[in-house]
Every structure is written in structure tokens, then in C-alpha cells.
Amino acid sequence: MNGIVDIEAVKAALRKNLKESRQHVGIRTLDVAFFLGMSPSAYSYYESGRSIPTLDNLLKLGALYNKGIDELLGWQDIVLTNKAYNRYNAEHLHAMERAHEYELLYKEKLNNITNEPLREWIEDELEDLTANQVQQLRLLWEILKLKEQENNN
Numbered sequence: 001m002n003g004i005v006d007i008e009a010v011k012a013a014l015r016k017n018l019k020e021s022r023q024h025v026g027i028r029t030l031d032v033a034f035f036l037g038m039s040p041s042a043y044s045y046y047e048s049g050r051s052i053p054t055l056d057n058l059l060k061l062g063a064l065y066n067k068g069i070d071e072l073l074g075w076q077d078i079v080l081t082n083k084a085y086n087r088y089n090a091e092h093l094h095a096m097e098r099a100h101e102y103e104l105l106y107k108e109k110l111n112n113i114t115n116e117p118l119r120e121w122i123e124d125e126l127e128d129l130t131a132n133q134v135q136q137l138r139l140l141w142e143i144l145k146l147k148e149q150e151n152n153n
Contacts, residue, residue: 013074015049021065021072022047036060106138 022032033043036057045051053061058069065072106126113119129137 010073011049011052014052014072015047017067017072017074018053018061019047021061021067025065032061032064035064 022029029043029047030040033040036043038057042051046053046057058072061067062069062072069075107123110119110122110126113122
């Protein structure tokens with residue numbers, strides 16, 4: 001899943017829910033087909049997943065089974081899956097934004113280095129680093145500063 005509704009998952013949920021709903025009510029595919037005004041084989045395509053009901057037929061099926069279209073489509077499961085996916089993306093995006101902030105901070109600090117060859121070398125190395133690598137570099141730098149403070153005390 002890539003954050004967009006997975007159509008195959010919707011089709012599978014619809015197929016399953018149509019069949020289970022019909023069986024729960026205790027009617028035959030012939031009865032449902034007659035209710036919808038279609039041939040039994042055309043309706044069986046819905047339950048087998050070879051065809052998707054029109055919006056009109058979804059509304060009729062929802063009324064017949066006393067269910068909302070969202071229930072027939074398995075929408076609740078899809079929404080929960082998307083929420084989990086979107087939460088992961090939000091956490092990942094936040095980490096990338098923080099890494100970018102650290103990258104900008106280091107570039108600012110580089111401007112304060114008076115040794116020109118050293119500064120140019122560091123700038124060249126930083127350009128090739130990803131945002132995550134810059135964040136790792138920042139953590140390493142903080143550790144080195146702490147060790148230096150311990151040695152000075």
C-alpha cells in the first residue's frame with residue numbers, strides 16, 4: 001500500500017461482504033439478481049470479483065442488507081490501514097525535517113571555521129551526505145564535545 005486506497009483490497013472486501021451479507025440474510029443469488037433487475041450470472045460476477053457493482057446497485061445492495069456502502073466496501077479496515085501508514089510517514093517526515101535543520105546548522109557553523117582548506121574539505125564532504133547521515137554526524141559531534149569537556153575537567 002502506498003497511501004492511496006488499494007483498489008484490489010476494496011474489491012476483495014466487497015466480494016467477501018456481498019457474499020457474507022447475502023448468506024446472513026439467507027437469500028439466493030437468484031433473489032438478489034431479481035432484486036437488482038439483472039441476470040443471476042451478472043450478479044455472480046459481483047460476488048466473484050469479476051465485476052464491480054454500479055453506484056445504483058451498491059445503494060440497492062446496502063438497502064437490501066441494511067448496511068452502508070462503506071461497510072460493503074470494507075472501508076473501516078482500509079481507513080485503519082491508511083492511518084497506520086500515514087502515522088509512519090509523519091514520523092519519517094519529522095525525522096527528515098530535523099535532519100535538514102541539523103544540516104543547515106552545520107553549514108552555518110562551517111562559515112565560522114577560519115582554516116579555509118579545512119572548511120572547503122568539510123563542505124565538500126557534507127554535500128555528499130544524506131540528511132540522515134548529517135544527523136548521525138551531529139550526534140557524533142555532540143559525543144566528541146562531551147568527551148572534550150570531560151577531558152578538560
